[in-house]
Structures are given as C-alpha cells and as structure tokens.
Amino acid sequence: MLNGILAINKNEPELASRVILKLSDFLRYLLYDNNHNQVYLSAEVRFITDFLELEKMRRDNFTYEIRYDLSQPGGVKIPPHVLLTLVENAVKHSSDSVRPSCVELNLQLNGNRITVFCKNSVASETSKITTGGLGLVNMHRRLQLLFADKFELFVNKEVNFYTVNLSIPI
Helix, strand or coil: CCCHHHHHHHCCHHHHHHHHHHHHHHHHHHHHHHCCCCHHHHHHHHHHHHHHHHHHHHHCCCCEEEEEEECCCCCCCCCCCCHHHHHCCCCHHHHCCCCECCCCCCCEEECCEEEEEEECCCCCCCCCCCCCHHHHHHHHHHHHHHHHHCCCEEEEEEECCEEEEEEECC
C-alpha cells in the first residue's frame, strides 16, 4: 500500500492524501479499536469498507458492494476480524490485471445468527496467484475455536466466481 501511495503521490497528490487517511483509519482499527473479545458489527463493517476502498484506490477495474441493513438492531457484537479473513481472501483471489474484478458482501441478521455471503470474481489464468491457500483453512480453525460446532461455512468455486456462506451465532 505504501509503495502504491508513493507511486501516485507525484501525479495525483489529492488521491495519495485520501489513501493515507484511509490507511490511517485502517491501521488505527487494527492496532487499537479491536483489542477486545467482541467488537460491534457496524465497526467491523466500517473497517472492511475502508479496506475495500483502499483496494479500489490501488487497483484498476475493481468494484465492491457491501449490503448490510443499518436499520437492524444496534449493539450486535462479533469477534474481531471474523469477516476480515473472508474479505482478504476474496480480494486476493479476485486480483486480475487483465479483466475487471469484484467483491460482494451481504450481511443479514437472522434471529440470533448473522449470515454472511461473500462472492468474488476469479482471476484470469494469467493473473492467478499460485501461492498461499491457508486463509480459509485458518479461518475454519478459528471459527472452531470460537464457536465449536455452532457455525456453518460453505465454500463453492464456480467458473467465474468463488462464493462463501458463513453463519455464526451472535
């Protein structure tokens, strides 16, 4: 991200300033705002929005959409960064230098559960990342530690998209 800011600073200083402010908010949340066992879902959504906005500033032809009904009852808390791994994975595997890429996130409260649907485009063969592959595995392990058998995680790879459905108790 810092290299990206350096690259755009000369030609687009206003954009570089906006990226620095977003990065500052992002790092503040990582360092200070989530040092608890639970964080507000609304704070986590803002954090993910900042993360995706930074990615949008950094990449050409990248779009994202987050659907989350802010009229839902307030005070819903979840463990910090439960959603971040999901979104980071989606961003990583959607990165494409050839064609447009996207990430969609839909969050719904259903009684005493939160359901998360994440969909991302799949990078073209020339842009695919061949390293890694531990994001969702580690997420599954963390969910087991946090929720035992009270969560559901389904991953589906289609031709042009990955989809992940997650349901956790609140």
